Amino acid sequence: MRPDVAVARYVLRLLFRGRLALLLGGAGVALIAGSFVLTWLTPGTERRTFFDAAFLGMEWLAILSPVLGSTILQVQEFEQRTLWLVLVRPMSRASFVRGRFLGLAGLGCGILLACGLVVAGLVAVSGGRPEPYLVPVAVAALGEIVILAAIGGLVTFATTSYLTGLLVQLGIVVLGYLSPVLPYLAGKAVVPGLKPVVWAVYWLVPHLSDFAVREFTEPPETWYLAALAGYAVLYAGAAVGVSAFVFRRRDV
Amino acid sequence: MSEYAGVRPVTGSFPGVGAFVAALATAIALASAILLGSGIAIEADRLRLPAPPKSAGLGARVAGAFALRRFSADRGWIETLQYCGDTAFVVERGRRLPAMSDATTNLDPRFEEAYAFGAAMLMWQCRRPEEAAALLRRGIAHNPGAIRLKYYLAAFTYGRLKDLGREVAVLEVLARDPGAPFILRRILANAYERQGRLDRAVLVWRLIWLTSANPDERRWVAIKCAKYRVDPAKF
Numbered sequence: 001m002r003p004d005v006a007v008a009r010y011v012l013r014l015l016f017r018g019r020l021a022l023l024l025g026g027a028g029v030a031l032i033a034g035s036f037v038l039t040w041l042t043p044g045t046e047r048r049t050f051f052d053a054a055f056l057g058m059e060w061l062a063i064l065s066p067v068l069g070s071t072i073l074q075v076q077e078f079e080q081r082t083l084w085l086v087l088v089r090p091m092s093r094a095s096f097v098r099g100r101f102l103g104l105a106g107l108g109c110g111i112l113l114a115c116g117l118v119v120a121g122l123v124a125v126s127g128g129r130p131e132p133y134l135v136p137v138a139v140a141a142l143g144e145i146v147i148l149a150a151i152g153g154l155v156t157f158a159t160t161s162y163l164t165g166l167l168v169q170l171g172i173v174v175l176g177y178l179s180p181v182l183p184y185l186a187g188k189a190v191v192p193g194l195k196p197v198v199w200a201v202y203w204l205v206p207h208l209s210d211f212a213v214r215e216f217t218e219p220p221e222t223w224y225l226a227a228l229a230g231y232a233v234l235y236a237g238a239a240v241g242v243s244a245f246v247f248r249r250r251d252v
Numbered sequence: 253m254s255e256y257a258g259v260r261p262v263t264g265s266f267p268g269v270g271a272f273v274a275a276l277a278t279a280i281a282l283a284s285a286i287l288l289g290s291g292i293a294i295e296a297d298r299l300r301l302p303a304p305p306k307s308a309g310l311g312a313r314v315a316g317a318f319a320l321r322r323f324s325a326d327r328g329w330i331e332t333l334q335y336c337g338d339t340a341f342v343v344e345r346g347r348r349l350p351a352m353s354d355a356t357t358n359l360d361p362r363f364e365e366a367y368a369f370g371a372a373m374l375m376w377q378c379r380r381p382e383e384a385a386a387l388l389r390r391g392i393a394h395n396p397g398a399i400r401l402k403y404y405l406a407a408f409t410y411g412r413l414k415d416l417g418r419e420v421a422v423l424e425v426l427a428r429d430p431g432a433p434f435i436l437r438r439i440l441a442n443a444y445e446r447q448g449r450l451d452r453a454v455l456v457w458r459l460i461w462l463t464s465a466n467p468d469e470r471r472w473v474a475i476k477c478a479k480y481r482v483d484p485a486k487f
Contacts, residue, residue, distance in 0.1 A: 038326070038330070041330045041333065041334075042326065042329060042330055042333065043333075044365060044369075045326075045329065045365050048326070048365075049326050049329075049330075052322045052323050052326050053323060053326070056320070056323050059319075094274070177317060177318050177319060178317055179293075180293070180296075180297065181317060203286050203289075207289050207292065207293055207296075209296070209317075209319055210289070210292045210293055210296040212319030213299075214319075214322065215300060215301055215319045215321055215322055216296075216299040216300060216301075217299060217300070217301055217362055218299065220295075220299060224292070224295055224299075227288060227291065227292050227295075228292060230288055231285055231288045231289050231292055234281045234282075234284045234285035234288060235281075235282075235285040235289075237277075237278070237281040238278050238279075238281040238282035238285060241274055241275070241277060241278030241281065242278060244274065245274075245275070245278075
């Protein structure tokens with residue numbers, strides 16, 4: 001078995017054993033059930049209410065699973081020193097970084113797939129017509145998972161405590177959602193040197209707000225989804241590359 | 253051969269060709285992602301819900317920044333429905349309903365049901381025709397294709413013609429639209445008729461006669477023309 005895949009399996013096993021997968025899966029079911037309950041309060045707009053809440057829940061899970069997953073891994077690997085048990089195996093650190101990324105992304109994809117199937121199943125059972133936003137939301141959420149899994153790895157390799165790592169990741173998520181505001185803020189900057197810094201942050205943070213396709217006035221076209229997927233892959237590739245460099249230099 | 257053969261030292265070594273290629277690939281991936289991201293951002297700006305007005309308040313802006321506008325609008329919608337089922341709604345004659353409807357539709361200007369329901373309640377339950385018409389006009393401005401909102405405005409105008417004469421001007425704009433529904437033009441023509449502006453009514457009948465192939469609609473025009481001794485054949 002390739003070392004990357006072996007590490008991915010190891011990561012998934014750790015996350016399942018730590019009950020994170022169970023917790024996130026349960027949260028997904030609860031969010032979708034909650035979305036269904038909300039429809040009782042909105043006669044006439046049940047469909048809209050259900051999908052708005054369910055899609056929001058799916059997106060939040062897509063964000064939370066890599067963020068929490070990488071934090072738990074940081075606790076177990078770095079703070080409880082289980083990392084040594086893995087690194088004594090014959091593999092390069094780059095393989096470890098890639099495997100970790102694959103494991104985190106795999107967890108998020110699994111949970112998202114389960115949620116998507118539950119939503120689609122509920123629609124089918126209730127005899128509703130297909131929802132045009134379901135596929136775009138799922139593709140965008142997958143992209144977010146891929147990006148945040150890569151960032152989660154980078155942050156946990158670059159920080160020394162799980163709390164710092166968690167806060168940095170949440171900060172990146174917040175900045176990612178605020179990315180459309182950053183050019184406006186850069187235009188308003190009066191302190192010398194601040195403008196290029198804000199622009200640099202704008203270009204470097206993942207543009208997560210562009211992935212919130214559920215807020216669009218119409219479902220995006222296929223090329224937009226393909227561009228989102230391409231952006232996610234390229235961004236994640238760059239983040240994994242930087243992670244490998246950082247981890248190679250890190251003394252564990 | 254040892255199972256550790258081919259494993260490179262993990263730290264402290266001089267970067268080789270592999271590391272250089274990896275660094276180059278990382279830089280190219282990042283640059284490509286930035287370029288692609290700028291293109292995506294332009295399209296996303298076009299597709300995103302329109303920004304809430306400055307009067308919308310901090311809550312709407314925060315919801316907008318974190319992509320929570322539709323969900324927040326749903327929450328506002330639930331609160332509106334709860335309020336309309338409450339005793340306070342009757343006692344206050346729906347005093348808070350315009351603000352609640354505005355808050356909901358500021359978050360999601362495409363929320364047709366919120367406009368239609370809010371306006372209907374304001375018009376028929378609260379006797380607040382001006383606020384009802386204002387809400388509908390805003391809804392039509394944000395949803396030009398929303399036929400139902402145009403129907404509602406037309407019905408309100410017809411029902412309250414004496415008080416809302418200026419609404420006829422709004423109807424005139426809507427009726428001029430090539431896709432305007434027949435009922436809207438019919439209500440406008442009836443409004444002119446009630447106002448005694450027969451010349452304007454004839455123009456609307458002519459418009460329907462020349463553009464509609466529906467026999468029911470043409471029959472209605474013929475009846476109206478017969479009443480005022482106008483010959484539709486001369487249209």
